[in-house]
Amino acid sequence: xxxxxxxxxxxxxxxxxxxxxxxxxxxxxxxxxxxxxxxxxxxxxxxxxxxxxxxxxxxxxxxxxxxxxxxxxxxxxxxxxxxxxxxxxxxxxxxxxxxxxxxxxxxxxxxxxxxxxxxxxxxxxxxxxxxxxxxxxxxxxxxxxxxxxxxxxxxxxxxxxxxxxxxxxxxxxxxxxxxxxxxxxxxxxxxxxxx
Numbered sequence: 173x174x175x176x177x178x179x180x181x182x183x184x185x186x187x188x189x190x191x192x193x194x195x196x197x198x199x200x201x202x203x204x205x206x207x208x209x210x211x212x213x214x215x216x217x218x219x220x221x222x223x224x225x226x227x228x229x230x231x232x233x234x235x236x237x238x239x240x241x242x243x244x245x246x247x248x249x250x251x252x253x254x255x256x257x258x259x260x261x262x263x264x265x266x267x268x269x270x271x272x273x274x275x276x277x278x279x280x281x282x283x284x285x286x287x288x289x290x291x292x293x294x295x296x297x298x299x300x301x302x303x304x305x306x307x308x309x310x311x312x313x314x315x316x317x318x319x320x321x322x323x324x325x326x327x328x329x330x331x332x333x334x335x336x337x338x339x340x341x342x343x344x345x346x347x348x349x350x351x352x353x354x355x356x357x358x359x360x361x362x363x364x365x366x367x
Contacts, residue, residue, distance in 0.1 A: 198245060204256055205240040206291025209331035213244075214284045225263050225275045234264045234274040237293025242326050250322045253300075256285065258293065271297075299350030300325060307343040317344060320362075327367045328356060338363050 201215040202224075216224070221243060236259035242250035255264040255274075261282060262274035277285060301324060306317040324346070341361035348356040360367050 199243045199251070201244050203242045203244055203250070203326065204285070204288040204291065205242070205326070205329045206288070207294050208292050209329060210291050211330050212288045212291065214287065224277055224281045225265070226278045227275060229276050231273045231275055232260050232262050234262070234270065234272055235260060237295050238264075239288055239291055239293060240298055240325075240329055242322065244326075250326045252322050253298075253325055255294075256288070258285070258289065261285070296351050298325075298329070299348055299352040299356055301346045301356075302349045303347045305345045307345060320344070324362075324367065332367075337361065 198217065199221045200217065201213055202221065203211055203213050205211045234255065234257055236257055238255040238257045241254040241256040241263060243254070244250045255270060256262075256277075257264065257274050260274055260276070262276045264270040264274045301321050304317040304320055304324060306320075324344075341363035343359070343361050345359050346357065348358075357367075
């Protein structure tokens, strides 16, 4: 798992154990992930990110290969995944229309997205968790394991590396759908060092 995912998992572990305080989450950047697990990060604050997509322009058909796009907040904690279509220079954020409707990225930030040109593109639907189950009891901010779908997708979509199992892990089960479903773990642990 990439080093940047360590912060993500630390945030997840904190959310599992911390008392419910409720706080606003702003975005601190975007992570674009390619088919091979390679990724590119683009920094920006939530105000800037809100202005990256030109919502006033006519939506385009989503066509060609795409990269997975995750808006991330503090600790690399992502929102629901979206798609970036390099050929059309557009982002598909809405479900279930994300496969058909794409909103253009503003000209002022197109060069930032060029950093992802080396990433191989997805052609088929991505592999996603259909269900995530926590094999314990929730006592922190999270009330359901479904809230972890985006973070787990981001962690497992990216290229990782093996390491020994540390203490203080949380055990989960998942059911996956998509072309790589049989290669995704049915049972895994979220630990301070990764999945």
